[in-house]
Amino acid sequence: MKTTKSINSNGCSVCAKGKENYTTFIAGAFRGTLYYQYDYRHPDDKLFTCIGKSLEEC
Template structure:
């Protein structure tokens, strides 16, 4: 999937910042689902990336990741 968030499949998210983009997933001709692609690059350079229905859910997942990795 080509997005505005990547160049050749590599995240362009700067250190210490987040990027998100909504996209629509077609599950069938009549069923579509809107999702949020989220990237956060920690100040140490490590990238966290996830997909969830909302930006708020992505940020909640990021916060869990930060707490579990003692960031």
Template sequence: MQSLNRNGVSITQTPGEEKFVKFRSSAFKRRTFYQYDYRHTDGELFSTVAKTLVECRRRRNEWIAKKEQSNNP
């Protein structure tokens, strides 16, 4: 299986970059999931696992929206 980590550190390093890998989980009846990392332009890392890439990106967009709200009270 591919990994988004090297020595426990995300390989997603460039601001604004997203990376993902598709994998099958043996713990959940061989269901397919996506591991998703996004490095925000401020350098903070967002990471999630979901059943679809669309869901990963939806979660990322919610996270970005919350960050923007907290930065603009």
């Protein structure tokens, strides 16, 4: 589910078990390139997170 709010709090993912979240951001260090941050938390509570130029990269 795309969110307009931050998908983390104090650097920790807020993704619920069995759910996925993603958001976009522009990293100034990379000359305005749009990136996706994707989080998925497995029902056993393990977190997968990825940052890429597209959701397909993740």
